[in-house]
Amino acid sequence: MVLSPAPTARAEPYGRVVVRAALWLALLAPFFYLSYGFANWLASRRDDVGSIVFSWEHGIPFVAWTIVPYWSINLFYGLSLLLNNDRQGVDRLAGRYLTAQIVAVACFILFPLTATFVRPATTGLPGFLFAVLGGFDKPFNQAPSLHIALLVIIWDHWRHRLGGFLLALWHGWCFLIGASVLTTWQHHFIDIPTGALLGLFALWLFPRSGALLGLFALWLFPRSGALPFSGFRLTSDVQARRLARFYALGAVLALAGAALGAFVCAVALFLLWPALALAIVALAYAGAVEKVFQKSADGSITLASRVLLLPYRLGARANIWAWTRKLAPQVAIADGVFLGRFPTAREANGFGTVIDLAAELERPAAADCRWISFPMVDLLPPPVAIRQQAAGALGGGRRDGTVLVCCALGFQRSAGVVAEWLVATGRAKTSTLAREMLAALGRPVHLAEATDPAAS
Secondary structure, three states, rough: EEEEEEOOOOOOOOOOOOOOHHHHHHHHHHHHHHHHHHHHHHHHHHOOEEOOOHHHHHHHHOOOHHHHHHHHHHHHHHHHHHOOOHHHHHHHHHHHHHHHHHHHHHHHHHOOOOOOOOOOOOOOOOOOHHHHHHOOOOOOOOOOOOHHHHHHHHHHHHOOOOOHHHHHHHHHHHHHHHHHHHHHOOOOHHHHHHHHHHHHHHHHHHHOOOOOOOOOOHHOOOOOOOOOOOOOOOOHHHHHHHHHEEEEEEEHHHHHHHHHHOOOHHHHHHHHHHHHHHHHHHHHHHHHHHHHEEEEOOOOHHHHHHHHHHHHHHHHHHHHHHOOOOOOOOOEEOOOOEEEEEOOHHHHHHOOOEEEEEEEOOOOOOOOOOEEEEOOOOOOOOOHHHHHHHHHHHHHHHOOOOOOEEOOOOOOOOHHOOOOOOOOOOOOHHHHHHHHHHHHHOOOOOOOOOHHHHOO
């Protein structure tokens, strides 16, 4: 079998799925054409619409037949809504579509750009498809490319449902769709990375594990614990607020750099990526906490989180090196328990179990040891329940061999869990003595008081 839909806890009549998909299409299609047309109309009335074109783009050939894969995304747009196991899957995908369309159209209205290449006359089927396209698609809707944003969303939807030869064929066809925005002279290059960033943001906002409730409320008021901002409440923690302001300032500076730098060189627009990453981290500290990193109990993270937060994670990796380069990667605590920084795959495989507390870092791909993740946000007091669960997992892991308890640096989150374990097992009578035991190992230890989730 090449179709491999994810299993559901309870089968849902497919007729209900079709009805939900039809309702969404009845909303999304008119919204797209009305909002897209409105953005075109506004841009056509302006005399200051510019363009961003690299000199090398003039060497991109016009390939008429690629209008076929270009148009095919419209077919997959509707089929993807129909190909779902349940209405929750339809709602999730529709939420992604709606997010991409709203953000893209807002950009088209606020910062319109125009395509500068003039297509040659085309006949046959390509000529017909270009004529139909020109009936509603004017050259003003450029960055971010909504075509690319939707392609990212649809590609992700189908790659989880296909296997073998069909999956390889799907990747190849998606590549043709992506390339076609250039070879049909519909877009300039800068539209592609900005569109991909938008598509990944939509994937991140509506992860596959999220349970969505309601038709319109799902986008405006996400309530599932898996969604990145569900249950958001502005933190009262002074340290968290300070860090939120720090990362928000970084996001604003990166955004300003992108906006101002674009007047000098379009490459500056790539600063939108770290701007978005820092904004997401700022929201984590403001109250969204570890959910924004989308890390699972096995240490893996979603594709969208992996890409969107890459600039932040590169900074985190550099920070690990700066603080721990002169320290041993791990130190022995007692009875096969070790404390240390986030390990490489080779280091992790030297232990029976890794207890991972770093919400921001992903398990190394080659790590084949037992890996248990309790994601915690750096520099914030961990919730009492999570710290106790991690300490309990530490005790259970000892039955299977050595255990490494780690976070980014091995100074705070992991040290707090080890201290909890030392006290719980009677190896230290008090938390103060546990702190002294850890400090005596010659490694910096910064233990914070654990908090109840309701207090933040």
